[in-house]
Structures are given as C-alpha cells and as structure tokens.
Amino acid sequence: DGGITQSPKYLFRKEGQNVTLSCEQNLNHDAMYWYRQDPGQGLRLIYYSQIVNDFQKGDIAEGYSVSREKKESFPLTVTSAQKNPTAFYLCASRKKLADYNEQFFGPGTRLTVL
Amino acid sequence: KQEVTQIPAALSVPEGENLVLNCSFTDSAIYNLQWFRQDPGKGLTSLLLIQSSQREQTSGRLNASLDKSSGRSTLYIAASQPGDSATYLCAVREYGNKLVFGAGTILRVKS
Numbered sequence: 001d002g003g004i005t006q007s008p009k010y011l012f013r014k015e016g017q018n019v020t021l022s023c024e025q026n027l028n029h030d031a032m033y034w035y036r037q038d039p040g041q042g043l044r045l046i047y048y049s050q051i052v053n054d055f056q057k058g059d060i061a062e063g064y065s066v067s068r069e070k071k072e073s074f075p076l077t078v079t080s081a082q083k084n085p086t087a088f089y090l091c092a093s094r095k096k097l098a099d100y101n102e103q104f105f106g107p108g109t110r111l112t113v114l
Numbered sequence: 115k116q117e118v119t120q121i122p123a124a125l126s127v128p129e130g131e132n133l134v135l136n137c138s139f140t141d142s143a144i145y146n147l148q149w150f151r152q153d154p155g156k157g158l159t160s161l162l163l164i165q166s167s168q169r170e171q172t173s174g175r176l177n178a179s180l181d182k183s184s185g186r187s188t189l190y191i192a193a194s195q196p197g198d199s200a201t202y203l204c205a206v207r208e209y210g211n212k213l214v215f216g217a218g219t220i221l222r223v224k225s
Contacts, residue, residue: 004157006157031211033213040217041217042118042203042205042214042215042216042217042218043158043203043205043213043215044215045212045213048211048212050211058212088155090157090158092158096211102148102160102163103148103160103205103207103213104160105150105157105158105159105160106157107156107157108155108156108157110155
C-alpha cells in the first residue's frame, strides 16, 4: 500500500521534554510538510522540505525542529521551547514536478502535554 | 497575506438534501484550490483539486467550482448522506509552495 504513515497516533509529554514525531511516505514524493491543527482553526504550516537535506520554516516554526536525511522520512521534534505544544500534528507530502500537484496527508499524531 | 474563509462554520441538514459549502480567499494569485474532508481525529482526505485555469471539477456527488477573479470557490454535495458528515476544508496553493487553509465547515447530515 502506498501512503503516508505517522507514529505514534497518541503521544504524551511532560513539560520540559523534547519529543519526536515520525512521518514516513512511500509515494516517492519530493516535498514533505508538517502542520499543526488546533480546535476550530485551520492547519498552520510548521516546516516544509522540498528536497533531501534542505528544509524551510513555515509560519509557526518556533519551538520545533526537523531533519530530512532521507527522501521518505521527515521527523518533527517538538522541543521544550514550544510553549503550547498540545495539538494535532499532520504530515503531508506532494510530488513536486510542478506547483499544481495534489497534496496528501497522513493520519496525524495527537500530542498532549501533561 | 492570504486569508481563507469558509462559510458557514457549521451546517446541519436532513438526509437527501443538496448543499453548498463556501470558500473565499483574499489574493487571487494562486496555483490551485483543494477541497479536503476530515473525519474526527483523522487526517485529511483530498476530495477535489481545481487548477487556477479551471472552472470546476466533479467527482461522484461532489462538484467544486472556482472563480479566481472574485476569490471564491464552492463545494456542492448532491443528495447528502449521513456518511458525508465530516469537516470540509478548503486550501489555496500560493505562489511559493504554501497551502493556506480555511478553518473548515462542520457538516452533519441527519438520517
């Protein structure tokens, strides 16, 4: 099956801890994205990567970090510097032959800070 | 800065009704517009993608239109079913590779 997988589905973090959310895709997509979703709000872009070993900040990058060492993987680390990390995190990918391509999403990870 | 607005925020209809969801955006410089469906606690499922040069796209009971010059898109759902109950999100792809999302319309179809 081709698609995007995210793990874990649920994640609990104590204040002051860093946690890493996994995102893997086997669609051979070039671009990958991380979004945050809060209740009643649209998705907000955290980071994105268009090619291996390169990534750019989105609208709300503070307190987050990413890496793109392999084309199929784009992990997101939520650091202790993120003041309000409780949210639903969505990973997405897109084949970047051109800017008109469709974007696909993974099933999400719900992060709760205890 | 691009802003995407979806109206209504929530909608409840009886089964079988035809309905329209609205999406407006402030900057017409877009590559395309994408409609998604999101079930509670799940990721987004792509429904329709309309390129900036297109006027509409259809998939089954769904029809999406785009009027780029006026900054509007509509998603038409024919003969609604309880299984259509979900949150519907629209998003525009700006020049520069970003998708900008609306807050969504929560749809409930009553049986």
